[in-house]
Amino acid sequence: MTELEARLRALRPRHRAFVPYLMAGASPRWLDHLDALVAAGADAIEVGLPFSDPMMDGPVIQEAALRALAAGTTLETVAHALGARDLGVPLIAMTYYNVLYHLGLERAATVLAAAGIGGAIVPDLPLEELAPWHEASAAAGLATVLLVAPSTPRERAAQLARASEGFVYATARMAVTGRSEEAGDAPRVVAAVRAAVDTPVYVGIGISTPAQAAAAVQFADGAIVGSTLVAQVLADDDPASLEIAASTFRAAIG
Amino acid sequence: MTPQAMGPPDASGRFGDFGGRFVPEALMPACQELEQAFRTAWADPGFHDEFTQVLAQFGGRPTPVTPLERLSDHLGLRVFAKREDLAHTGSHKLNNVVGQALLTRRMGKTRIIAETGAGQHGVATATAAARFGLDCTVFMGEVDTVRQELNVFRMELLGATVVPVRSGSRTLKDAVNEALREWVTCVDDTHYCLGSVMGPHPFPWMVREFQSVIGIEAAAQLRALGVEDPDVVVACVGGGSNAAGVFAGFADGPSRLVGVEARGGSAVAFGAPGVLHGMRSLLLQDDHGQITEAESISAGLDYPGIGPEHAHLAAVGRAEYYPVGDEEVIDALRLLSELEGIIPALETAHAIAWLTREAGQGVPHGATVLVNLSGRGDKDVAQVRQILREGHD
Structure with a gap:
């Protein structure tokens, strides 16, 4: 079992996980934003590494990626900025395959692990293409988290759930990241995962209100909140404002 | 086999x-x-x-192969054009x-x-x-x-x-x-x-198969004109569908296959392997794997990658890919218009530009060439007029 999974499993008896997402480098104060998310009670944080062509992201995270790239953010600048900082909660990198591929899979995995990152989510890397990256990530001790979608057939969901490390990312809707009013298919996706594994299952994609987060953790182990918080940072980069916004999700999740 | x-x-x-x-x-x-x-x-x-x-009934196929006699005289070659510009909607x-x-x-x-x-x-x-x-x-x-x-x-x-x-x-x-x-x-x-x-x-496979009708037709039409295997088959390449389609009719023969990219979007000349839009191919990118913007006079070639089969054909040496610049393209568009009464699309003019440049050099005098005339230039006329006017200011 990866270290990430051990840490996330350890949370489970106590409470449901709140996992916010932040785009590294989107604001010069992004390290302060990480602290704000921890202060608000995040159990783990997804750290976005910007890519020029984020095909699974909606307008908010696209904008954050553009700002981060304009500021010169790269995988290595993020790793360097994180240093050996211990935030007390696990960090999971979220990026697209070309960022890792271009740097070299082994080097990318090593650099991320050395920066204290415990896992990686690479949404454009499906199970069938996973092997080269998985070899590198496993050697570096990084967990590779896989997504299960509402369109995933039940048998494949089981296969993905077994291969996912750290936790299983259950996507609530057939959509890219962004805000939504719809409840989505999360209960069915989570049930398909649970039928196969005991790994923690977190729901993401389309959780934009504290009420949606509260609803998700009725059946899942945690909720991932991205665009709403990223939009908050893009509009107002005061870490205190982010902490307030994140706290409302924490309170709703319990 | x-x-x-x-x-x-x-x-x-x-x-x-x-x-x-x-x-x-x-x-x-x-x-x-x-x-x-x-x-x-x-x-x-x-x-x-x-x-x-x-x-056939809706699309106007088969499109003809036209001997380009005046261009041939001008370049010292035997040039034939596969007329995808005559297909319904004006391109392949x-x-x-x-x-x-x-x-x-x-x-x-x-x-x-x-x-x-x-x-x-x-x-x-x-x-x-x-x-x-x-x-x-x-x-x-x-x-x-x-x-x-x-x-x-x-x-x-x-x-x-x-x-x-x-x-x-x-x-x-x-x-x-x-x-x-x-x-x-x-x-x-x-x-x-x-x-x-x-x-x-x-x-990439499916689209090539649907486009292979271009090369299959052209090979038969050339044969009917007494040309068994052209020395060169040339087409413009953005993602590369018209090139893949025409190459498919000649890949198992001896013809040189040439893809012509826009200089500012030339993934073969200036790209590196990477993953974008669902495929591993050659991509224009910076030192950190961020995709860079292609720049071309032609919107259809303004793409920072190339189809994966083209990357493969380049890697194994079965096809060659060359960049041409915007100015050569405008000249080529004018040349084909004036000599043959065919206004090609700016994309297509890239193939003509390469041929014009290489005639008598990389393509020896007397060589037989098939150009895939992938599209007509009506859509580009206003843009070309503006470029030529600015050029004369």
Whole structure:
């Protein structure tokens, strides 16, 4: 079992996980934003590494990626900025395959692990293409988290759930990241995962209100909140404002 | 039996080291469904009959091969043109779109979405959507909606909705991103009608197969004109669908296969291996794997990658790829217009530009050349007028 999974499993008896997402480098104060998310009670944080062509992201995270790239953010600048900082909660990198591929899979995995990152989510890397990256990530001790979608057939969901490390990312809707009013298919996706594994299952994609987060953790182990918080940072980069916004999700999740 | 130079990809969708299927999990079932539907259809003579019939009755196929006599005299070559500019909608794009529209219907889907650069694929998609009674939405970079305003109107006349894409560089690559994002939300009833030999498996293979009618026809037409194997087969390359289509008719013979890219979008000359839009291929990118913006006079070649099969053909040396600059392209467009009475698309003019440059050099005098005349230039006339006026100021 990866270290990430051990840490996330350890949370489970106590409470449901709140996992916010932040785009590294989107604001010069992004390290302060990480602290704000921890202060608000995040159990783990997804750290976005910007890519020029984020095909699974909606307008908010696209904008954050553009700002981060304009500021010169790269995988290595993020790793360097994180240093050996211990935030007390696990960090999971979220990026697209070309960022890792271009740097070299082994080097990318090593650099991320050395920066204290415990896992990686690479949404454009499906199970069938996973092997080269998985070899590198496993050697570096990084967990590779896989997504299960509402369109995933039940048998494949089981296969993905077994291969996912750290936790299983259950996507609530057939959509890219962004805000939504719809409840989505999360209960069915989570049930398909649970039928196969005991790994923690977190729901993401389309959780934009504290009420949606509260609803998700009725059946899942945690909720991932991205665009709403990223939009908050893009509009107002005061870490205190982010902490307030994140706290409302924490309170709703319990 | 000699292995085919352009055979089917392997089980993972690869041509050599290139291709594959790098898509979000949400799109995996749709890609698998499409692959299955294509395999079944392509093995079904009934599908081929219908495809051929629609291309003939609706698309104007076969398109002729025209000996370009005055250009031949001018260059000291024997040049023939495969006239895709004479196909319905004015380019080769309709071949692929008819194939995908028929598949869409077979899969029981009622809507198609597409990306477009110059607007040729968008117009072709809107045309096929009208013909087959499908709803149609076309994503087009905002920059391109300005450059190709008339094509936007054309698509709207055909009943399609055109969505200007304002993300990233606001050109073709961003239109692909946006179409993929849209597809995630509607895979149940919508087919993504990708316009070139790119994207995730099975698109590069499927689109090449639908376009191979160009090369198969041309080889037979040349034979009828007494040309068994041309010395050179040349075509422009953005993603590379017209080139793949014409190459497919000659890949197993001795002809040199030449793809001509826009200098500012030349993934073979200036790119590196990477993963974008569902495929591993050669891509223009910076030191950190960020995709850089292609820059070309021609919206249709403004793409920072190339189809994976072309990357493979380049890697194994079966095809050659060269960049040409915008100025050579304008000169070539004028040359073909004045000598042959054919105004080619700016994309197509890249192939003519390379031929003009290499005649008597890389292509020896007397050589027999087939140029794929992939599209007509009507859509570019206003832009060319502006460029020529500015040039004379």
